[in-house]
Amino acid sequence: MGRIILSAGHDLRDPGAVALGTTESKEMRLTRDLVAKELKARGADFISVPDYLSLTGTIRWVNANAVPGDVAIDLHGNAFNGSVRGAEAFYIAKNTQRQKDAQILLDALLKAVPGLPSRGAKPDTVTMHRSGLAFCRRIAVASLLLELCFIDNREDLKLLQTYRDKFAQGIADGLIAWNSRNLKQREFPLINIRVKDNEYEEKGVLVNNNSYIPSDLVELLGIKVASLPEIRQISYGNIVYIKAIDLQKFDIAIAWENQTRTVVLDLRPRTELSGSEQIMGLGNTTASELKSFIESNNENALAKFPDLPELYIQESELEGVNHDIAFCQMCLHTNYLRFDGRIKPDQNNFCGLGSADGSPSGASFPDPKTGVTAQIQHLKAYASNDLIKQQPIVDPRFDFVPRGVAPSIYGLGRRWLPDPHYGDKIKSIMMRLYGVF
Ligand SMILES: [Zn+2]
Structure with a gap:
């Protein structure tokens, strides 16, 4: 948990943009190697996606190797008409967390490479791919796509080739900041529990919009948790929690009160709750x-x-x-x-x-x-x-x-x-x- 997954955009067969005597794929592999070196020097836990994998293969590889809490970055070089410059970071549209993450990454890069213009953190739907970027959307863990600079622009390319170590330091700083922020977010918010009309003294947790309640409460309700493999449970802070909605099988009604952040358990059979x-x-x-x-x-x-x-x-x-x-x-x-x-x-x-x-x-x-x-x-x-x-x-x-x-x-x-x-x-x-x- 909490690893950084590095991908250099494009692959050994697909060069990406080709300009000014180099290719995007080559520039990104060289940069990725330096980012890896920087991460290693900082003691960060990271893995690199093999360079022979296409985009589809990369996504499959990341999803097979990532665990919740990891973050994944795809490094690219931009190309347009030779006169546009700057770095930009793409995040999955409408995800405000990821938008902040993209800004953190971009800020760290710009700080390390002062001559590099910023084009901002952008939703992935403003690219030529209107339905979004696969790397931002189809990766199972938090993911971003970073365009380091325009490799068809002489100034940008010279900057990258001259100060590649600075680019790598900035990207490594940004990745570490994003990664630790992402881990902190895995602290799940606590929620209140009410059983019938009584406030329960212990708290539950909210995980991906689902209420989880302590397993000892479930036992108190007369349900033998241990004998029920189909019930989903998580262990968090040395307490085992059960997914509240799974208790519906036992004629326990589950409701959510948003204002008070309370999961409400009602012991009446569901059939009576005809409201x-x-x-x-x-x-x-x-x-x-x-x-x-x-x-x-x-x-x-x-x-x-x-x-x-x-x-x-x-x-x-x-x-x-x-x-x-x-x-x-x-x-x-x-x-x-x-x-x-x-x-x-x-x-x-x-x-x-x-x-x-x-x-x-x-x-x-x-x-x-x-x-x-x-x-x-x-x-x-x-x-x-x-x-x-x-x-x-x-x-x-x-x-x-x-x-x-x-x-x-x-x-x-x-x-x-x-x-x-x-x-x-x-x-x-x-x-x-x-x-x-
Ligand atoms: Zn690219």
């Missing part, structure tokens, strides 16, 4: 949980609709609708925003709403917000007799709904859609949503 099927009510998930849920089912789901999780929460709360239900209904209708059915993304119609005139392509809305509002209004029309708070009514079929006939999702079958199992389908997506956290 989650009631359309009018509060949702349990946060916007970032909805985001990671849908992206785990469709990586690019939110590319066109980045605000959708927040919109679902806001619009649902305005009308008192459970946003988890509305969001899962959207996932069902759009196949996690793939829109592989009749309705197209530009219609901003996330739940198969018909148009007022019954046209076969269904309703269209001017923007995502209006589309979500219409869905929430339609849900509220079915679930309650209460007034719609957010006027005007944008749901084109609002007036056709018999008000309040379906308080629970199970009442939507044969109504919202002819499918009698419609409610079960929404419920199974909800179970997956809750199962993730």
Whole structure:
């Protein structure tokens, strides 16, 4: 744990950029050798990716050799039209931790090589690869791609060839700073635990958005942990923790209170906890949980609709609708925003709403917000007799709904859609949503 994985961009067969009598691949191998020397001198733990591996092979090699807590860097030389200069560091877009890491690395390089201009830390989606850089995205541990300079620019190349030792010292400093920061982040945040209505005196830990509770508490609940290999556990600070969601098998309901950072265990059988099927009510998930849920089912789901999780929460709360239900209904209708059915993304119609005139392509809305509002209004029309708070009514079929006939999702079958199992389908997506956290 906590090693630095060094990769020199391109490989023995692919030279990368070729300019001014040299190749990117050659320059990066020479630089990588010096970085390795610097890391060794500083006592850092590191490994180097073999130079015969292509990018795909490199990613496979790193993923086979890395363990959680390692960091990985790919070194490149840029090329454009010969007149552009400077260093830049790429991180996976929208990851603010990695953005800071990229800045740390770049700052260390610039500090060691004063004549080198900075082009900044940049999200990997601003490159010619619009969907991002494989090295930033497909590596299982924290990874960055560093463009040291422009090797087709005479000044930059001369700087690199003359002061390669300085480049290597700066990169080594940056890698060590990033690596120790990354290790510190592996201290997991503590969370509160409540069992029924009682605060439990011990704390749990939050690991990758999952609640873990001490195994002795699990034993107190009457569950024999030792005999259950399928339960996920981690050891941290000499305490064994169990993944809370795995206790659902034992009719223990698990909920998360975001404001108080509390995992709530309820000993009632899950079947009695029927609140989650009631359309009018509060949702349990946060916007970032909805985001990671849908992206785990469709990586690019939110590319066109980045605000959708927040919109679902806001619009649902305005009308008192459970946003988890509305969001899962959207996932069902759009196949996690793939829109592989009749309705197209530009219609901003996330739940198969018909148009007022019954046209076969269904309703269209001017923007995502209006589309979500219409869905929430339609849900509220079915679930309650209460007034719609957010006027005007944008749901084109609002007036056709018999008000309040379906308080629970199970009442939507044969109504919202002819499918009698419609409610079960929404419920199974909800179970997956809750199962993730
Ligand atoms: Zn390159």
